[in-house]
Amino acid sequence: MPDWIQIVIRAFSLLIILFFMTKWLGTKQLSQLNIFEYISGVVLGGIVAIHVSTLDSPIYFALIAMFIWFMITYLVELLSLKSKSFRNFAQGKGTVVIQNGKIMEDNLKKEHFSTDDLLESLREKNIFKVADVEFALLEPTGKLSVLPKKENQPLTSKDLNIKLAPEREPQTVIMDGKVLLEPLANLSLNTNWLETELDKLNVSIENVFLGQVDTHGQLTVDLYDDKIAVPSPTQKPLLLATMKKCQADLELFALATENTQSKQLYEKNSKKLQEALNIVEPYLK
Incomplete structure (x- = not known):
């Protein structure tokens, strides 16, 4: 067998094995590497690179080396989950660099973190003054x-004592012009409902690049043709406006009638509808 074919076979086979090993070790490696995980990635990658190009070395040497290092990494991860002290040793622990608004210079030197590094990291958080950090x-x-610091934190609805409706993550129900049934089922909806909503927007499924349904059951779509404007959902604003109109009509009827019993009935129902509006208005805005 020619050498180049052996290299191709080794490269593909070892790459596939390395891929599955990385998945078995957990996706945390992909998002944030600590010291030991960084070393693991370098060593496993080095083993693959060496044994792909070194044809004199049997491929099972690579498999043995990869398996041994995989088991070491797996056991370290397992022990880290069970022992806080071992986790601190193997993965490291956080270092306080600013406390009570004061820079901890000794801790910066200990971590080889310069003042420029600190300022750069703060700017990435949209903080340009160290004095703004608690x-x-x-x-x-x-x-x-x-x-x-508290005075530099953004205001929230809780700070303003404003009640907001709970909101869940939107579900993607159309992707690349195809209906996704599982997200629809998660919302307790079906394709008939989806087709009805698309008819309201005057678009077909095949023309939809992406379609999402929010927590309130409103469908928003992005079309393949960017020149076509799609109307925004109006169900919630329309419902809120209708309820306000009904409440205003009841107040008007109460003022217009001279019948005492009818006036009391209109006023009573107007107050009830106003109470209902106060409850649902945060959900319909």
């Missing part, structure tokens, strides 16, 4: 976690 922690992955 607390900052350098994570084992090298990322900086920042807690701004």
Whole structure:
């Protein structure tokens, strides 16, 4: 067998094995590498690279080396889950670099983190003044976690005592012109409902690049043709406007009638509808 064919076979086979090993070790490696995970990636990649190009070495040497290192990494991860002290040793732990608004210079030097590195990491958090920071922690992955001072934190609805409706993640029900049945089922909806909503928008499924349904059951679509404008969903604003009109009509009827019993009935139902509006208005805005 020619050498180049052996290299191709080795490269593909070892790459596939490395791919599955990485998946078995967990996706955390893909998002944030600590010290040991970084070493593991370098070593496993080095084993593959060496044995792909070294044809004098049997391929099972590579498999043995990869398996041994895989087991070491797996056992380290397992022990890290069970022991906090071992996890701190193997993966490292966070270092406080700003506390009570004061930079901890000794901790910066210990982590070989310069002032420029600190300022750069703060700018990535949209913080340009160290004086605006109450607390900052350098994570084992090298990322900086920042807690701004209270007066520099953005306002939330809780701070303003505003009640907002709970919201779930939107479900993608159309992708690349094809209906996705599982997300529809998660929303307790079906294809008949989807077709009805698309008819309201005057579009067909085949013309939809992406379609999503929010927590309130409203469908929004993005079409392949960017020149076609799709109307925004109007169900919630229309329902809110209708309820407000009904409440205003009841108040008007109460003022217009001279019958005491009818006036009391209109006023009573107007108050009930206003109470209902106060409850549902956050959900319909």
